[in-house]
Amino acid sequence: MELVLDGVRKVFGGVVAVADVSAVIPQDQVTALIGPNGAGKTTLFNAVTGFDPPDQGTITFGGRRINGLPPWRVAELGLIRTFQTPVGFTTLTVRESMLAAATPWFMETPRGAFGLGPGFGRKGRKLERDAEIRTGEIAAELGLEDLLDVRTDELSAGDRKLLEFARQLMAQPKMLLLDEPAAAVAPANIGRLSQLVRRLCDERGLGSLIIDHNLSFLMQIADEVHVLDQGVLIASGPPEAIAADPEVMRVYLGEQAAEGAGP
Ligand SMILES: Nc1ncnc2c1ncn2[C@@H]1O[C@H](COP(=O)(O)OP(=O)(O)OP(=O)(O)O)[C@@H](O)[C@H]1O
Ligand SMILES: [Mg+2]
Known part of the structure; x- marks a missing residue:
């Protein structure tokens, strides 16, 4: 079973929050979705989970079209985000x-x-x-x-x-969707969280799609990483390849440089 995004697009007013994103997310691996603030990560989660359906494109899970379904139906099919x-x-x-x-x-x-x-x-x-x-x-x-x-x-x-x-x-999930799970966790407990996510995947075959800004946490546990920037999927691959990708570096370093240049 896999979650398949095909040309998913979401526009808010004039802002293209998610621009024609296509990706395949296998059910039994840990997948990370990263990108700077405002990249469209949460918007994509909302589209997948039925909270805010996409304007264009299709989303299927296990071959079944899920965009247009209400959140409770998406949860019932095993994509569990929050309660x-x-x-x-x-x-x-x-x-x-x-x-x-x-x-x-x-x-x-x-x-x-x-x-x-x-x-x-x-x-x-x-x-x-x-x-x-x-x-x-x-x-x-x-x-x-x-x-x-x-x-x-x-x-x-x-x-x-x-x-x-x-x-x-x-809730007997088939895939967990976690939006910033490490955000409220004390640094000392992040290792415990990583182990848990990894163990659920390795022992139960329960994969997850994880958004987080803590890149070292994600790079440790993810099998595959997708990078969004301004709604566009700019890179996908194993953590090592993503960490060495000049375009990804530019997006992150650009953001840091901008922060460093602040007042
Ligand atoms: N309900 C909304 N109405 C209007 N604009 C929105 C709405 N939700 C998101 N946006 C805009 O869409 C873009 C993507 O936002 P989104 O929250 O998906 O980013 P994100 O990658 O989750 O960012 P962060 O890392 O800060 O959580 C931003 O420009 C945001 O301002
Ligand atoms: Mg977000």
Whole structure:
């Protein structure tokens, strides 16, 4: 299965945020999407996940066209970005928060809007039981098993990040889409985050598409890197090739030089 972008374009007023981007993103590898501020990275994520559909082009996942689908349908197909239910860090316990994420997309469906669950009777009870089993398994996998009964607002920043991953995994993703996962993580915990993303990919075959400004973090874990600049995909390839690409250097050094020249 793969995520395929073909001529994806998004314009805001006069600004071409994403200019005819075509790329193939395999499901079972770690793919990085980098580029300076305003390059169009988040716009592309919004297009893929149905939050803000593209003006032109097609997006398919596993051969199935997904542009035009609402976010809950995209999530249901296994492209998991964030959760529709705003849970945040509250008086919910880790266990409760994870269970609430088991069917995040469902709340936005027409049935969900009428308060009808994903299943009643036997089917509903089976779904609940499955979710409870998955909660235990995923908590163990991420090292959260001793924290299941702890309130989420009492977690350390590092454990909150792990809980975010745990909640994404509860939704049974086929691919994770992470917009700046390292941004709020203390430098000391970035290694732990890298290991987790790498392990999910190597052991579970669960790949991810990651946007981040922390290039050393991405270069360590990515199998392939795509570089956007002003909406245009200027380079794609393995991290070593990208790091040695003069055009990529120019984009990044240009940005640094501009910052250095500021007041
Ligand atoms: N909803 C919007 N309305 C108008 N312009 C927008 C909108 N969203 C994004 N843009 C513009 O589109 C361009 C791409 O923005 P985008 O947020 O996708 O960049 P980005 O690569 O995610 O940047 P950053 O690294 O700062 O998060 C920018 O010029 C931005 O100002
Ligand atoms: Mg962004």
